[in-house]
Ligand SMILES: NC(=O)c1ccc[n+]([C@@H]2O[C@H](COP(=O)([O-])OP(=O)(O)OC[C@H]3O[C@@H](n4cnc5c(N)ncnc54)[C@H](O)[C@@H]3O)[C@@H](O)[C@H]2O)c1
């Protein structure tokens with residue numbers, strides 16, 4: 530059995546990655562402290578419950594499972610909170626990533642697929658961003674992810690530890706089979722917040738910033754379906770197992786969507802208005818980001834097949850209606 534450790538495997542994206550791995554014949558082991566994950570979403574292999582900053586625990590996990598690769602998704606992933614309270618973000622994303630990287634190095638240079646983010650680009654001067662665009666994060670979150678990327682590059686150069694860095698843009702949507710989805714009741718993300726507002730499950734949607742230099746004044750992001758992100762992990766694993774070397778890749782839909790366009794799509798899908806409260810810009814937010822995805826297509830043969838905006842919003846809304854939490 531090909532065992533793959535998935536840190537953050539009980540989380541939103543990690544649980545989708547575990548499902549995709551299992552459906553391709555791998556045995557995923559979810560490594561998660563359940564700080565933001567759900568045990569009920571660990572369905573395709575065992576849960577190793579622990580904290581990735583704990584090197585002794587990680588050594589035990591590697592010794593018990595002898596994995597072929599590590600998919601490292603465990604992180605503190607809230608951009609806004611990373612500005613007001615950076616400490617847990619640095620702890621999980623810098624200390625935690627270093628501990629995972631060290632464990633991989635001391636276990637035969639076990640290859641790593643790393644969850645990075647478009648937040649490493651910050652306020653990109655030109656769009657779409659390519660993997661060679663300058664990195665200048667504007668939040669502690671983006672900074673901690675960039676530190677993780679740099680550590681992986683240095684470990685490859687010095688120790689030969691191979692890795693694929695996946696810079697996801699905004700992960701969205703839910704499992705097309707409806708088995709798993711986001712922990713939306715406590716999520717800070719735009720799509721679950723706005724759908725919950727439309728369905729009357731949450732308060733009015735706070736629209737952070739209406740004075741950006743975009744066509745309608747709201748911030749622009751690139752929303753990519755979580756199933757497409759999971760598929761890219763499988764392809765990145767194949768790439769590493771074929772010994773094709775380390776890489777950094779954007780994973781997006783290749784399309785920029787403003788918050789207002791997103792709200793329009795949510796209204797069209799749910800058939801209900803999204804109540805809105807305009808607010809000032811949220812600290813740490815870039816104005817506009819969307820991806821050039823040619824490299825992921827060229828190198829991995831990956832395409833964002835499920836990432837049309839309507840489909841993303843429909844799958845997110847279906848999940849929220851199924852599990853209103
Ligand atoms: N959601 C997005 O749009 C997005 C975009 C770009 C990158 N990412 C990255 O993708 C990864 C997964 O994000 P997500 O949206 O699924 O978030 P999530 O919070 O649902 O998943 C993260 C998981 O990591 C676990 N975790 C956190 N700290 C831990 C620790 N110290 N030890 C063990 N487990 C720990 C949590 O319990 C959770 O299950 C993160 O690395 C995030 O930075 C997410």
Ligand SMILES: O=c1ccn([C@@H]2O[C@H](COP(=O)(O)OP(=O)(O)O[C@H]3O[C@H](CO)[C@@H](O)[C@H](O)[C@H]3O)[C@@H](O)[C@H]2O)c(=O)[nH]1
Pocket residue numbers: 606607608609645646647648697698699700717718719720722734735736737738748749750788811814
């Ligand atoms: O209640 C809300 C929530 C969000 N937004 C805006 O919607 C856009 C998208 O925000 P959000 O869904 O919170 O995503 P990001 O801040 O872009 O961050 C997510 O997407 C990043 C990649 O962009 C990931 O790295 C992060 O982990 C993930 O939290 C931003 O302009 C926000 O200001 C609002 O207006 N109101």
